Amino acid sequence: MxxxxxxxxxxxxxxxxxxxxxxxxxxxxxxxxxxxxxxxxxxxxxxxxxxxxxxxxxxxxxxxxxxxxxxxxxxxxxxxxxxxxxxxxxxxxxxxxxxxxxxxxxxxxxxxxxxxxxxxxxxxxxxxxxxxxxxxxxxxxxxxxxxxxxxxxxxxxxxxxxxxxxxxxxxxxxxxxxxxxxxxxxxxxxxxxxxxxxxxxxxxxxxxxxxxxxxxxxxxxxxxxxxxxEPNSSFIADFIGDANLVDVEILDRANDRVNVDIAGLQKYLPAREFSLGPAKLAIRPDAIQLTASAGNQVGITGNIRHATYLGNQMQYDVECELGSLFVVDYQFKQGLIAGSDVQINFADRGLVLVKAN
The missing domain is CATH 3.40.50.300 (P-loop containing nucleotide triphosphate hydrolases)
Incomplete structure (x- = not known):
């Protein structure tokens, strides 16, 4: 029945x-x-x-x-x-x-x-x-x-x-x-x-x-x-919306959060099931913040290889210590052009630890 x-x-x-x-x-x-x-x-x-x-x-x-x-x-x-x-x-x-x-x-x-x-x-x-x-x-x-x-x-x-x-x-x-x-x-x-x-x-x-x-x-x-x-793997992170997949190091853990080293920058992220040591991090393109290099700024140094204007957004390909990053900027806070040196930082959301498979 x-x-x-x-x-x-x-x-x-x-x-x-x-x-x-x-x-x-x-x-x-x-x-x-x-x-x-x-x-x-x-x-x-x-x-x-x-x-x-x-x-x-x-x-x-x-x-x-x-x-x-x-x-x-x-x-x-x-x-x-x-x-x-x-x-x-x-x-x-x-x-x-x-x-x-x-x-x-x-x-x-x-x-x-x-x-x-x-x-x-x-x-x-x-x-x-x-x-x-x-x-x-x-x-x-x-x-x-x-x-x-x-x-x-x-x-x-x-x-x-x-x-x-x-x-x-x-x-x-x-x-x-x-x-x-x-x-x-x-x-x-x-x-x-x-x-x-x-x-x-x-x-x-x-x-x-x-x-x-x-x-x-x-x-x-x-x-x-x-x-x-909350993608459960690098495949899901990359398939559901774009993601930059980079190698990071989990330094320490406090309750349900871990301290993650991202090419020298440190971020506290939800621990999920991860333990200390090497890990993969999925970074959404709009979670990457770029600023023109000037003075002693904190961040990862990078260089813009390509800059594309799409009306409601700018898209950048940026080379840095992490590899090639795809960046989307909806704010248009400043006009960055190909060849520019930039400092890379990350927003508080749009970063998630994922399994490598």
């Missing part, structure tokens, strides 16, 4: 997926809570799309269990799972009108055309496309076509909505707009959604939780804030 606690949930229980001798999903377990939007994030080939396709029933697990709404669906075909998928390519029928595209799944499942048409018009209104039903897909913009694809998935009233790289065919500005629309709609309807992307910013913007995958396993999962501020 499934409980209301399970309704809309998705559970992977020690799932393995093999293609011949190749393991593409290796003993993966997680739970998506009802009403949450959880993103599967990771580099190409990490297993995130295969995981999504296994939820949909388009791929089948070699071992382990998959549950949707508390029901074991591991061996069920896609047609017997209460899920709908929004594809990267939209997959709209070019010869059908917009409303016919949205109604297609309903009609195919036996709903009469009049009822299917009415429900499809309601779904189009939900995604902001009221009055667009009689147009052809070719008469819509890319963002509007993506919303039609979302409406087609929503009209089936699925227990779980699956989105496979839904914004990858849109330009950057439109991606921001449509991802906000998808997130707002998901929260408004209380949908359980599993979202796949390789775009870290997109994942941070839409997710309640992020599951980061790497090399067929889960590298870390948590809220966007947790993954950014």
């Amino acid at each position: 499934k409980s209301n606690h399970d309704k809309g949930s998705v559970v992977f229980d020690h799932v393995i997926k093999n293609y011949g001798d190749v393991t593409v999903i290796n003993d993966v377990s997680f739970r998506v809570e009802p009403g949450n939007l959880v993103t599967l994030l990771g580099p190409s080939g990490c297993g995130k799309t295969t995981t999504l396709r296994m939820i949909a029933g388009l791929e089948h697990a070699s071992a382990g269990r998959i549950l949707i709404g508390g029901k074991d669906v591991t061996q069920l075909p896609a047609t017997d799972r209460d899920v709908s998928m929004v594809f990267q390519s939209y997959a709209l029928f070019p010869h059908m009108s917009v409303v016919q595209n949205v109604a297609y799944g309903l009609v195919a499942s036996g709903v009469n055309k009049q009822e299917a048409h009415a429900k499809s018009e309601d779904a189009l209104a939900l995604v902001g496309l009221h009055g667009y039903g009689e147009r052809l897909p070719s008469e819509l913009s890319g963002g509007q076509q993506q919303r039609v694809a979302v409406a087609r998935a929503l009209v089936l009233e699925p227990e779980v909505l699956l989105l496979d790289e839904p914004l990858s065919n849109l330009d950057a500005k439109l991606r921001r707009q449509v991802r906000e629309e998808i997130r707002e709609l998901q929260q408004k309807l209380g949908l359980t959604a599993v979202y796949v992307t390789h775009d870290q910013e997109e994942a941070m913007a839409v997710s309640d939780r992020i599951i980061v995958m790497n090399k067929s396993i889960i590298a870390q999962e948590g809220s966007p804030k947790t993954l950014y501020e």
Whole structure:
């Protein structure tokens, strides 16, 4: 018996997926809570799309269990799972009108055309496309076509909505707009959604939780804030937002903080699980403070190799004792140019000790 606690949930229980001798999903377990939007994030080939396709029933697990709404669906075909998928390519029928595209799944499942048409018009209104039903897909913009694809998935009233790289065919500005629309709609309807992307910013913007995958396993999962501020490895630190990974020395420990030597500068940081001795430090680009060298300033001496103006920020590549540092400055306190000598200091946040792997 499934409980209301399970309704809309998705559970992977020690799932393995093999293609011949190749393991593409290796003993993966997680739970998506009802009403949450959880993103599967990771580099190409990490297993995130295969995981999504296994939820949909388009791929089948070699071992382990998959549950949707508390029901074991591991061996069920896609047609017997209460899920709908929004594809990267939209997959709209070019010869059908917009409303016919949205109604297609309903009609195919036996709903009469009049009822299917009415429900499809309601779904189009939900995604902001009221009055667009009689147009052809070719008469819509890319963002509007993506919303039609979302409406087609929503009209089936699925227990779980699956989105496979839904914004990858849109330009950057439109991606921001449509991802906000998808997130707002998901929260408004209380949908359980599993979202796949390789775009870290997109994942941070839409997710309640992020599951980061790497090399067929889960590298870390948590809220966007947790993954950014408490990465459990150098891979996560570098993948979730840029990070400069440098060698440091932990000098001493006092309760839950450690004194870290960063090329002669000392900072007290959260100890986490680290002990005294060599360690890796992840430094966010905007945690690095640069000032023009003058007098007897405290800091690490560096030299700007490249300076790039990007409108709302300056980006610098700085050579110093720590190696090459990537720096982002949103303040524009002073104009630093390539070739300038600078003193490097660090903010109180944006520095975190990480495992080297």
